[in-house]
Amino acid sequence: MLSIKNLQVKLEDEDKQILKGVNLEVEAGKVHAIMGPNGSGKSTLSYVLSGKGGYEVTGGSAHLDDIDLLDLEPEERAAAGLFLAFQYPVEIPGVGNMTFLRTAVNAQRKARGEDEMSAAEFLKVVRAKAKDLKIDAEMLKRPVNVGFSGGEKKRNEILQMAMLEPKMCILDETDSGLDVDAMKLVADGVNALRSEGRGFLVITHYQRLLDHIKPDIVHIMADGRIVKTGGPELALEVENNGYADILAEVA
Amino acid sequence: MADAVVKSDPTEALIASLAMPDATWAKPAREDALARVRTMGLPQRRDEYWKYTRPDTLTQIGAPKAAVLVTDEAPMFDAVDRLRIVFVDGVYDAEASDDLSLEGVTIERLAAASSDLHWATSVYGVLEARGQTPVARPLAAVNTAFATDGVLIHVTGKPNKPINLVYHHKSETSDAILHNCIKMDAGTEVTLLENGPAAARFNKVLEVEIADGAAFHHIRAQGRDHERRAATHIFSRLGAESEFHSFTMTVNGQLTRNDCVIELTGDDAIANVAGACVGDGDFHHDDTVFITHDAVNCRSRQVFKKVLRNGATGVFQGKILVKAGAQKTDGYQISQALLLDGDSQFLAKPELEIYADDVACSHGSTSGAIDEDALFYLRSRGVPEAEATNLLTLSFLAEAVEEIADEALREDMTVRLAAWLMRHRG
Numbered sequence: 001m002l003s004i005k006n007l008q009v010k011l012e013d014e015d016k017q018i019l020k021g022v023n024l025e026v027e028a029g030k031v032h033a034i035m036g037p038n039g040s041g042k043s044t045l046s047y048v049l050s051g052k053g054g055y056e057v058t059g060g061s062a063h064l065d066d067i068d069l070l071d072l073e074p075e076e077r078a079a080a081g082l083f084l085a086f087q088y089p090v091e092i093p094g095v096g097n098m099t100f101l102r103t104a105v106n107a108q109r110k111a112r113g114e115d116e117m118s119a120a121e122f123l124k125v126v127r128a129k130a131k132d133l134k135i136d137a138e139m140l141k142r143p144v145n146v147g148f149s150g151g152e153k154k155r156n157e158i159l160q161m162a163m164l165e166p167k168m169c170i171l172d173e174t175d176s177g178l179d180v181d182a183m184k185l186v187a188d189g190v191n192a193l194r195s196e197g198r199g200f201l202v203i204t205h206y207q208r209l210l211d212h213i214k215p216d217i218v219h220i221m222a223d224g225r226i227v228k229t230g231g232p233e234l235a236l237e238v239e240n241n242g243y244a245d246i247l248a249e250v251a
Numbered sequence: 252m253a254d255a256v257v258k259s260d261p262t263e264a265l266i267a268s269l270a271m272p273d274a275t276w277a278k279p280a281r282e283d284a285l286a287r288v289r290t291m292g293l294p295q296r297r298d299e300y301w302k303y304t305r306p307d308t309l310t311q312i313g314a315p316k317a318a319v320l321v322t323d324e325a326p327m328f329d330a331v332d333r334l335r336i337v338f339v340d341g342v343y344d345a346e347a348s349d350d351l352s353l354e355g356v357t358i359e360r361l362a363a364a365s366s367d368l369h370w371a372t373s374v375y376g377v378l379e380a381r382g383q384t385p386v387a388r389p390l391a392a393v394n395t396a397f398a399t400d401g402v403l404i405h406v407t408g409k410p411n412k413p414i415n416l417v418y419h420h421k422s423e424t425s426d427a428i429l430h431n432c433i434k435m436d437a438g439t440e441v442t443l444l445e446n447g448p449a450a451a452r453f454n455k456v457l458e459v460e461i462a463d464g465a466a467f468h469h470i471r472a473q474g475r476d477h478e479r480r481a482a483t484h485i486f487s488r489l490g491a492e493s494e495f496h497s498f499t500m501t502v503n504g505q506l507t508r509n510d511c512v513i514e515l516t517g518d519d520a521i522a523n524v525a526g527a528c529v530g531d532g533d534f535h536h537d538d539t540v541f542i543t544h545d546a547v548n549c550r551s552r553q554v555f556k557k558v559l560r561n562g563a564t565g566v567f568q569g570k571i572l573v574k575a576g577a578q579k580t581d582g583y584q585i586s587q588a589l590l591l592d593g594d595s596q597f598l599a600k601p602e603l604e605i606y607a608d609d610v611a612c613s614h615g616s617t618s619g620a621i622d623e624d625a626l627f628y629l630r631s632r633g634v635p636e637a638e639a640t641n642l643l644t645l646s647f648l649a650e651a652v653e654e655i656a657d658e659a660l661r662e663d664m665t666v667r668l669a670a671w672l673m674r675h676r677g
Contacts, residue, residue: 050631053623078633090628094646100629103642108633143646160632 001065001199002026002049002168008059009041009048018044020224021060024201026168031200033210035235036221037243042203043087045221046172050084051077064168078104079111081167085157085174092144097156100144101126105163129162133189151182158189169193170201175209187212207239222247261310262292268312269397269428272362276369280376284395287380291389300386303566303598304508304537309390309482314426314452317478317505324670326417327446327472330659333415334358336402340420340450341427343400347417355408356441361401361430371403374432378458378486382512386541391484391510394456398430401456404443406435406465413442413468418449420476425450431457435465437490442657443467448474448504453481463490463517469497470660472667473504477533480506485524491517491546498655500664501528501536502671508537515542515549515577525554525654529668530563530595531675537566538586544572544610548579556651557588558644559595560675570602573610580605582612589647590618591640641672 002024009019018041026032036042048055049062051074062069067080092100106116117125130140133155145153154174161169171190175183190213194200202213210218210232218234219226222243227250228234238246266288271281294306308315336358337347343360351358364371376395382388404414416431427450435441439462449455461467473481481504487495501507513522528536542551557565567586588597597618605612621643629639648668655661 052627052631073636074627074630075633075635075639078631084631086628086631090622090624092625092628092643092646094649095642100632100642103634103638104629104632107635107638111633111635164632 001028002201003063004060006060007045007048007057007062009044009055009057012054012056017058018055018224019048022224022226024219024226026199026201028199029196030216031194031202031213032217032219033202033204033215033235034219034221034226035204035238040221041224042221043172046084046170046203049170050074050082075107076111078164078166079108083161083164083166083169085154085161085169085171087173087176089145089153089157091146093146095144097140097142097144098126101160101163104160108164126163130159132192133159133162134185135159150177151179151185154178154182154186155189158186162189162193167197168199168201170203172203173205174202175204175206183209184212207235210235220246262288265293265310265312265393271397272399274365275367276364276372277361277375280372281396283380284376284392287383287392288389288396291383291387291392294389298387300539300568303568304506304535308480308506309452309508314424314450315480316423317420317451317476317480319420319423320476322475324475328415328444330663331413331415331444333413333444335415335417337417337419338400338427338429338449340422340425341399341429341453353410353412353414355406355410355439356414357405357407358414359403361398361403364403369403370405370434371432374434374458374460375430378460378488379456379484381488381514382484382486388484388510388512390454390482391456391486394428394430394454394484398428398456401430401432404431404433404441406433406439406441409440413444415444415446418445418447418453418474420448420450420474420479423451426452428454430455433457433459433467435459435461435467437462438464440466441468443469445469445471446474448476448479449481451479453479453483455481455483457483457485459485459487459495461487461489461493461495464492465490466494467496468656470655471497471499472664473499473501473507475503477503478505480504482508484510484512486512487522488514488516489520489522492519493517494520495522496654496656497524498651499526500668501526502667503530503534504536505533506535508539511538511540513542513551515544515546515551518547518549520546520549521551522549523552523654525552525651527556527648527651527664527668528565529558529671529675530560530565532561532563534559534563535566536564538569540569542571542582543574544577544580544582545574546577549577550581551583552654553584553586554651554654555586556648557597558591558648559588559597560591562594564595565597567597567599567601567616569600569614570604571612571614573605573607573612575606577607578609580607580610580612582610584614585650586616587647588618589644590620637676641669641676644672645669
């Protein structure tokens with residue numbers, strides 16, 4: 001589903017190479033996790049895949065099914081089925097959360113040549129999905145992420161994911177800033193979306209999120225490359241021994 | 252041949268070009284105003300409050316030509332049940348206007364008010380004259396001296412619908428001077444709606460005397476004509492526990508100077524003045540606000556937002572003056588510009604002058620571009636760039652638009668601003 005081949009990326013304004021040849025295949029229905037120390041390039045990978053500015057791809061490719069992601073604008077990538085749950089969801093004062101969600105859902109539908117969702121239908125769907133994530137009517141009315149706690153922001157990300165029903169979900173450090181209960185809620189939301197046709201790439205520092213979102217494959221990223229790939233036990237190894245051992249082993 | 256060039260005085264030349272109407276009750280006020288004009292002279296570029304805005308096209312004899320915009324857009328406030336008073340190029344249009352009788356107010360036209368002892372003598376030119384210190388506003392004095400018409404509204408109750416002054420612009424060279432006075436008795440409430448470009452050049456004064464416990468609501472849209480010019484003044488004096496709320500939407504207009512001069516003279520009064528403007532290209536918009544706190548425990552808010560592109564210019568000059576003894580003053584002022592490109596500019600001069608020691612006053616002024624992070628966030632959710640930019644632009648304007656208490660009017664303003672953004676995309 002998501003196919004990344006020898007992806008090389010540098011900062012646009014600086015002569016600094018961040019990704020030095022990333023290879024990764026995420027199959028439909030699978031959850032892949034990427035772990036790695038700070039500065040290893042995990043978040044950069046998620047930004048480059050979703051089309052954030054400030055980066056320059058110097059080599060390699062990234063495809064979602066047969067679509068060349070790197071050729072597309074961010075909104076086209078989204079319409080193609082890619083979703084990034086942000087590590088730091090952006091606050092947008094003055095834009096109501098509902099307006100935002102509905103604009104996004106209908107923009108994607110339009111881009112795919114589908115009919116827009118009616119206001120009534122949208123309201124029904126969003127209420128049901130919000131309820132599962134314990135997002136109340138008040139939170140839906142408020143401006144996007146403004147005044148939301150860390151946990152509320154992350155739940156709001158998952159709500160967007162649930163509404164947009166992407167093929168490929170990337171979660172960038174979704175566990176950061178969450179307490180145990182909030183993490184459980186978010187993980188339940190993610191697990192509810194797991195399905196045959198959907199792939200996940202879960203980026204995290206810590207193993208604990210992976211207790212709740214059980215990965216099929218775990219990758220260790222360091223210095224702009226994936227240096228080790230294994231099963232869920234690899235995450236436990238990191239938890240117990242830190243990254244130093246693994247990095248020493250592959251060096 | 253021209254061996255003796257006589258350099259004529261521009262102030263006297265302008266005065267000579269205008270005719271003073273001769274209603275008896277207003278005569279002394281008009282004569283006083285004329286004397287003020289002669290003393291002050293017309294605004295000059297060197298005047299402190301005209302540094303950022305060129306006054307010459309506002310003070311020259313005759314209006315510069317301004318094309319009349321033809322649009323099939325629904326008239327402003329069309330959905331509101333209101334009493335309409337229509338002026339076309341500054342001339343009253345009886346045919347298009349509603350009957351002037353309305354429970355809770357008496358409405359007269361300035362040009363028709365002939366009584367010798369008119370109530371409006373306590374307002375007409377009086378608030379304008381008070382508003383001339385410490386900052387001279389010569390165009391307002393010109394207006395008082397030479398206004399050809401306007402409305403005089405005495406509010407004695409709470410009329411069940413707003414009064415709507417509609418200003419049509421139909422002549423490319425019209426030069427209109429209108430003067431409106433509102434006197435609100437204690438405990439009354441009224442909403443004034445104003446819309447339209449009015450003329451090729453429009454000089455307008457609105458004086459509002461608000462007695463104790465009364466509430467004045469004002470919502471204005473200055474029309475969409477690109478080439479029109481306008482110099483408007485609001486002068487208001489507030490009694491105890493009274494309220495003043497004014498919101499102005501400005502889309503287009505080659506030159507707009509909106510002065511708002513407010514004096515809080517009774518305790519516990521509230522004055523909110525807000526504006527949202529959007530300009531593309533040949534657009535110069537100047538909001539000049541002066542709020543004087545001269546009583547205890549009053550609140551004032553100034554919220555001004557400007558969206559500028561293609562070399563448009565925005566100006567904000569806002570002052571809060573807190574007099575000695577005006578304790579517990581709460582003054583807030585924010586002026587912000589969203590510059591959609593590198594050619595546009597925003598010039599801001601926020602001022603606080605405080606002589607009391609127990610006050611809370613804050614002011615902020617920013618200018619910036621669209622937030623790239625927010626833009627990417629929206630795009631990453633599938634919202635196309637142009638639509639995302641519009642959404643963020645509207646969200647920028649929202650803080651000013653939200654000053655409108657009435658939800659339907661607020662929504663209408665937002666829809667019209669959105670329509671402008673759609674027309675002026677990319």
